[in-house]
Amino acid sequence: xxxxxxxxxxxDLLLLAVAAVWGSTYLAAKxxxxxxxxxxxxxxxxxxxxxALLPVCxxxxxxxxxxxxxTGMLLGAILxxxxxxxxFGIAHTSATNAGxxxxxxxxxxxxxxxxxxxxxxxxxxxxAATAAVVxxxxxxxxxxxxxxTAGDWLLLAAAAARAVHVTVMHRRSAQKQYDSLSLTYxxxxxxxxxxxxxxxxxxxxxxxxxxxxxxxxxxxLLCLALIGTVFAFFVQMWAVRKTSPSRVSLLLGTExxxxxxxxxxxxxxxxxxxxxxxxxxxxxxxxxxxxxERKHREAQERNASAxxxxxxxxxxxxxxxxxx
Numbered sequence: 001x002x003x004x005x006x007x008x009x010x011x012d013l014l015l016l017a018v019a020a021v022w023g024s025t026y027l028a029a030k031x032x033x034x035x036x037x038x039x040x041x042x043x044x045x046x047x048x049x050x051x052a053l054l055p056v057c058x059x060x061x062x063x064x065x066x067x068x069x070x071t072g073m074l075l076g077a078i079l080x081x082x083x084x085x086x087x088f089g090i091a092h093t094s095a096t097n098a099g100x101x102x103x104x105x106x107x108x109x110x111x112x113x114x115x116x117x118x119x120x121x122x123x124x125x126x127x128a129a130t131a132a133v134v135x136x137x138x139x140x141x142x143x144x145x146x147x148x149t150a151g152d153w154l155l156l157a158a159a160a161a162r163a164v165h166v167t168v169m170h171r172r173s174a175q176k177q178y179d180s181l182s183l184t185y186x187x188x189x190x191x192x193x194x195x196x197x198x199x200x201x202x203x204x205x206x207x208x209x210x211x212x213x214x215x216x217x218x219x220x221l222l223c224l225a226l227i228g229t230v231f232a233f234f235v236q237m238w239a240v241r242k243t244s245p246s247r248v249s250l251l252l253g254t255e256x257x258x259x260x261x262x263x264x265x266x267x268x269x270x271x272x273x274x275x276x277x278x279x280x281x282x283x284x285x286x287x288x289x290x291x292x293e294r295k296h297r298e299a300q301e302r303n304a305s306a307x308x309x310x311x312x313x314x315x316x317x318x319x320x321x322x323x324x
Contacts, residue, residue, distance in 0.1 A: 076190025
């Protein structure tokens with residue numbers, strides 16, 4: 001029991017670290033990306049990621065099974081859609097709006113996950129998730145929320161694609177002996193190939209952008225690749241196999257708080273009263289939702305165990321998290 005609680009805390013802490021990393025990427029991306037260089041920057045980011053991971057993953061890839069590679073390629077294609085919508089959206093809107101709209105994933109994911117598994121979470125969960133989203137809205141209002149733009153709609157599409165990505169990741173990898181690092185590498189490499197193939201056709205080519213980046217922007221790009229991509233997606237891949245998609249999305253839903261902190265400390269933004277109330281709502285909503293989701297999942301596991309002990313066949317439930 002203690003070991004299980006320690007594992008849950010570790011998963012939560014690592015997911016919060018990912019949220020902090022992703023929260024810092026909005027300001028970094030605004031400095032790095034323009035509408036004409038979105039595809040080129042994505043190609044460079046994921047090419048660096050693939051090269052950096054290759055020495056670590058080469059031996060593991062040789063042992064990867066065909067269905068493991070196929071899952072990684074599917075997830076990589078979905079990830080490319082997520083990053084495409086998200087990065088084009090960031091290029092056409094504010095970092096504050098980006099953090100607000102992307103956070104809607106915390107509502108979209110449990111809705112999608114519940115629909116796929118035909119096992120709805122308690123209504124209190126959605127109240128908690130809604131409180132978190134309202135909190136993000138107050139955060140954005142406190143720093144000057146603008147009317148929706150084309151970039152905002154692209155980010156809404158990115159939020160929906162993120163929900164699909166997390167749900168498919170869990171459904172395809174849970175209860176399977178996949179290597180998280182290999183799966184992450186195939187995912188990243190698939191995205192890199194797609195972006196590099198399209199880059200010469202959309203906007204400024206990747207090699208042209210690479211030649212124009214100064215050392216400071218190269219450092220930003222390397223941080224996005226190694227920390228915002230390699231570390232973050234490996235942790236997400238590992239964590240979603242140890243818990244549920246809904247819990248992952250709730251913890252990653254704290255991303256706007258980290259984005260605001262980075263904006264206040266590094267970008268010179270000011271946090272007003274509404275912003276402070278919004279931050280508190282996000283923390284309360286995320287924490288409350290985690291507890292509801294955990295109790296609901298534990299109750300399901302107890303019921304399944306009791307059914308097995310009584311000799312009742314266990315219903316198929318593809319979305320159950322991996323034990324251990």
